[in-house]
Amino acid sequence: MSVSPVKRQRMESALEQLKQYTVVVADTGDFNAIEEYKPQDATTNPSLILAAARMPEYQHLLKEAIQYGKGLGGTDDEQVTNVMEKLFVNFGLEILKKIPGRVSTEVDARLSFDKDEMILRACRLIQLYKDAGIDKERILIKLSSTWEGIQAGKELEEKHGIHCNMTLLFSFAQAVACADAHVTLISPFVGRILDWYKENTEKKSFEPSEDPGVQSVTKIYNYYKKFDYKTVVMGASFRNSGEIKALAGCDYLTISPALLSELSKDSSKIKPTLSVKEAKASDLQKVQLDEKKFRWLHNEDRMAVEKLSDGIRKFAADAIKLESMIKVSGLFTYKHYAYLDIQMLSIC
Numbered sequence: 001m002s003v004s005p006v007k008r009q010r011m012e013s014a015l016e017q018l019k020q021y022t023v024v025v026a027d028t029g030d031f032n033a034i035e036e037y038k039p040q041d042a043t044t045n046p047s048l049i050l051a052a053a054r055m056p057e058y059q060h061l062l063k064e065a066i067q068y069g070k071g072l073g074g075t076d077d078e079q080v081t082n083v084m085e086k087l088f089v090n091f092g093l094e095i096l097k098k099i100p101g102r103v104s105t106e107v108d109a110r111l112s113f114d115k116d117e118m119i120l121r122a123c124r125l126i127q128l129y130k131d132a133g134i135d136k137e138r139i140l141i142k143l144s145s146t147w148e149g150i151q152a153g154k155e156l157e158e159k160h161g162i163h164c165n166m167t168l169l170f171s172f173a174q175a176v177a178c179a180d181a182h183v184t185l186i187s188p189f190v191g192r193i194l195d196w197y198k199e200n201t202e203k204k205s206f207e208p209s210e211d212p213g214v215q216s217v218t219k220i221y222n223y224y225k226k227f228d229y230k231t232v233v234m235g236a237s238f239r240n241s242g243e244i245k246a247l248a249g250c251d252y253l254t255i256s257p258a259l260l261s262e263l264s265k266d267s268s269k270i271k272p273t274l275s276v277k278e279a280k281a282s283d284l285q286k287v288q289l290d291e292k293k294f295r296w297l298h299n300e301d302r303m304a305v306e307k308l309s310d311g312i313r314k315f316a317a318d319a320i321k322l323e324s325m326i327k328v329s330g331l332f333t334y335k336h337y338a339y340l341d342i343q344m345l346s347i348c
């Protein structure tokens with residue numbers, strides 16, 4: 001028996017309705033969540049990989065990465081770096097088995113102000129995927145949206161054909177510079193913008209349409225569509241489902257498992273709030289940026305300056321925690337025990 005379109009729409013969850021207007025991406029390193037909610041793409045970062053690597057069911061990926069890093073040899077720092085890169089790729093490979101689209105893999109946030117090193121690391125990550133039989137078309141390399149990161153993205157796209165996802169994006173200046181660099185995708189952070197306004201203004205609650213993170217992504221989307229930029233806008237870092245619903249129609253939205261679950265149980269009606277037609281009718285003006293103008297305009301946005309710096313520090317901190325986990329997991333076991341033996345002899 002066929003179901004009428006009206007009844008079918010009533011039966012569909014908010015998540016299923018959202019997928020009709022927007023590409024849904026899973027913001028997680030947990031394969032079970034990816035399998036359950038069936039997103040088109042998936043994205044990871046050091047914080048998500050750290051959380052996943054602590055789960056018993058994923059220990060084999062950590063052990064395999066450690067064996068790989070030890071096999072390459074080199075200094076302790078070189079081995080840890082090689083293990084980290086292989087671990088990120090190992091998670092990416094498993095994720096790609098469960099999605100039809102692309103996975104985003106992040107370059108170390110501690111390189112956010114080193115254009116050349118970001119390019120080198122990105123190429124190494126792509127080579128690891130290639131060695132595993134994965135074409136670079138299925139990978140997005142995540143880079144911090146510093147001026148150096150944006151220029152690294154530009155060069156990776158133009159000279160190497162490597163697609164980039166510019167993350168930690170908070171200001172309109174960052175968005176304009178990314179569009180001018182013709183990167184594949186940007187990830188403006190909706191929830192972290194909201195966090196800042198709640199912490200630094202008297203207003204502590206916002207309706208979805210008034211949410212400063214929602215308003216930021218809406219402006220960026222309208223600017224990109226009005227001036228025919230091909231860069232994909234992917235809203236990220238959501239704090240509640242209201243923010244997500246308020247951005248229905250955005251190119252992509254990357255959503256945590258908790259909010260995917262909430263949307264899957266929500267039967268409310270979803271309508272697109274963003275559209276190319278409305279973007280074309282907006283009164284936004286074209287912005288011309290060079291490095292000096294970029295740095296000034298970004299600097300004028302206190303929220304963006306603080307959240308970009310904070311985001312880089314937090315991703316770097318989680319990368320350091322992950323490195324510590326790698327060391328404890330066996331990479332330096334022999335040296336560690338040798339050191340302990342010497343200490344015991346001296347005590348005796």
